[in-house]
Amino acid sequence: MSLPIIEIIHGKAIDAVTADPWNKAIVGPALDIVGNAPGSLKIYRGLQTEEPKHLYVYVAWTELQAHKNFQADPVNYPEVGKRVGSFMVSDRDMFHVEPSADPYKALNAPVTELALLTPRPGYTKENVAEKVKTLVESPHSLQEDLGLISAFWGPVVEKENTLALIVGWKSVEAQRGIFAVPQVAALLKACSEVAELQVTLASLLEYP
Incomplete structure (x- = not known):
């Protein structure tokens, strides 16, 4: 499918x-x-x-x-x-x-994070994609007790050098608390070293 x-x-x-x-x-x-x-x-x-x-x-x-x-x-x-x-x-x-995986769990979550990543000078979109893929697929990131429900990522069609990472969380506190988990914090740091990030959170509801 x-x-x-x-x-x-x-x-x-x-x-x-x-x-x-x-x-x-x-x-x-x-x-x-x-x-x-x-x-x-x-x-x-x-x-x-x-x-x-x-x-x-x-x-x-x-x-x-x-x-x-x-x-x-x-x-x-x-x-x-x-x-x-x-x-x-x-x-x-x-x-x-263009999502890498089923997007609906992340969009149906109580809180949905949207992170837009663009390469820092000296790095490429491929460098960023490698770090994001590692983050999303890490067993440390996907622990349910951390409050993460689902995540997907993919290129932004209209912005050639930009990737989007979309994450569904149980709460705003869960998203903010992830930085206290050493293994995940290291993966996030690896992403921020190669990319500039713009991060926003929203509480979405399916229409109608």
Whole structure:
């Protein structure tokens, strides 16, 4: 079975969303259209932990071409853009991640971490990929008692030199506590030595 591709769109949300992020009346008019598009599999949305005014929407598509076909829809795609713009008002960004493994456990977790990694000077994307793969596949990282539920990684389609690591956690405290585990801390340090990291956390809920 082939893996889906994950679209991630994020940006600053209006106050009505930050006050009631699960209110379907606000996001529903846009997400209903996306959910009915051919090739759309699942949708998740939620607010960033560090910046609660920042909204993330994850869409799983059967393949990248399915989303491109939707973007070419002369009626529905402009309408979605207008409706998304009504609740995600600034600092918007959108990209796709090609996952290395099933993404749904990480996206269904109570807390989902998104780490974007770009090579430091003197290193390549392949160097970064090697370290990330070692981290994700390490038996130390995958111990359930550490609070890690699932993880996957993969290249970012629109950002040639960027990899994404997406991790599902039982809690924010579990994610922060992982640095106290010596074996995992060493693997994380190895990643940070070859890559610059941008890390955010969000609590996602599947739509609808």
